[in-house]
Amino acid sequence: MKITVIGSGYVGTTTALVLANLGxxxxxxxxxxxxxxxxxxGILPFSEPGLDELLQELLSSQRIVFTSDSSSAIKQSEILMISVGTPSTSSGNADLTYLxxxxxxxxAHINAPKIVVTKSTVPIGTNRWMQEQLAAKIDTDQYPVEVISNPEFLREGEALHDSLHPSRTVIGGENSLAIEKVRQLYTLLPTTYFICNYETAEMIKYASNGFLATKISFINEIARLADQMGADIQGVAAGMGMDPRISPHHLYAGIGYGGSCFPKDVDELLHLAREKGLSLHLLKQAKRVNDSQIGWFVQKIESLLPLKGKRVLVLGVTFKEDTDDQRESPGIRLIEQLLDKGVEEIRVIDPTITSLEQIHWSKGFDERGKLKVQVVSEVDAAVTGVHAVLLTTTWKQFAAYPWQEWAGKTESAYLFDGRNFLDPLEMRQYGWHYVGIARGKAT
Ligand SMILES: NC(=O)c1ccc[n+]([C@@H]2O[C@H](COP(=O)([O-])OP(=O)(O)OC[C@H]3O[C@@H](n4cnc5c(N)ncnc54)[C@H](O)[C@@H]3O)[C@@H](O)[C@H]2O)c1
Structure with a gap:
């Protein structure tokens, strides 16, 4: 089939490459x-494992092309798949400007019947509204248009794998021929289809992200108690996750969720509920726990090492490993809180960053703060004279750092592991005063 994928970001590029690869x-x-x-x-404008190779392969075999020419992009394809961004506005609702x-x-460019597939995460009611909008703008007797909701569930860092092995393919719509056409797009993928109406499809996406965000906040709140009680939250989560009704996924205690999806999708659900005169109590608290998790971690650090005037090394700026995405990054929020606490010098290492200008600070970030932050490229010298190392993401290379050697180079060897990524016993053997998230009495 001829498909134009509109929006070449994380989702759009991955989807375009996978569809091209399917033929x-x-x-x-x-x-x-x-x-x-x-x-x-052949240059990927963002970082995502495995996609570079696929992009180069598909370009050299001329199975994909990218363009900014809207007219030919719309005219040439029967299927128009929308994957533009839908960020949050300051009041929490999704900004549909790009859509x-x-x-x-x-x-403006329609020249034949089309199926418009919405991959972007859009508020409940949007696909129906899109169908109405298009019907009002286009002579649909001449050029029939069918809108189909097909929300995306991929995870950054695992985008290619997730697109090739979807947990499910949700297709929401009203026209069975259009639904069938969209289903056929994916027939070569090992997936299970869930066909439903627009609103159900849209809500599956939001409710899934709301649930996963809540699961993370749940384990983080339990971690706060575990920390007081001497229980190891890693063991608690592992033991809980053995129950198939619970599952071990998204049950990792840490410094909270971030990224371009969970925070904004939780905000949108809360916004929608407010508009309908409802209050989603559980989700509100999940957001509150997440918003306070870094503060809890910083307090934990300060109870052992007062931060004023200290030098620290922060490992990780992106919102998670294997991506260059910094949207709503807990690492950045942590750095900002460290500056508020009067930390004198913050060194930063992140595999995707080589200069300070590449860090996307939040809106309220004080320009003077930047003077205290520096991006370090020389791993060996990174810890010389620091009072603490703080880990915010689980990049594999962080585990391979010379931790034994590093311990001796610090001013004081505090290691605060915000993701429970490193082995506490090993780190302590190397001389670190290791503190994870609720690692219990024995660990
Ligand atoms: N990133 C994820 O992990 C993820 C996962 C599932 C769903 N989603 C959803 O998918 C959507 C896209 O997310 P993303 O992370 O890929 O966003 P992104 O910001 O990486 O990419 C969006 C792209 O759309 C382009 N764009 C904006 N306006 C356009 C227009 N009028 N015409 C053509 N292109 C335009 C931008 O230039 C950009 O390249 C969002 O709704 C998001 O919530 C994202």
């Missing part, structure tokens, strides 16, 4: 000409 004729369309230029040269722009472009 479809794919155009990737994005308004960002620099991004399009890079993609056509509205896409509808305008479709209406």
């Amino acid at each position: 479809h004729e794919v155009i990737g369309y994005d308004v960002d000409t620099a991004k399009v230029g890079k993609l056509n040269q 509205e722009q896409v509808l305008e472009v479709i209406a």
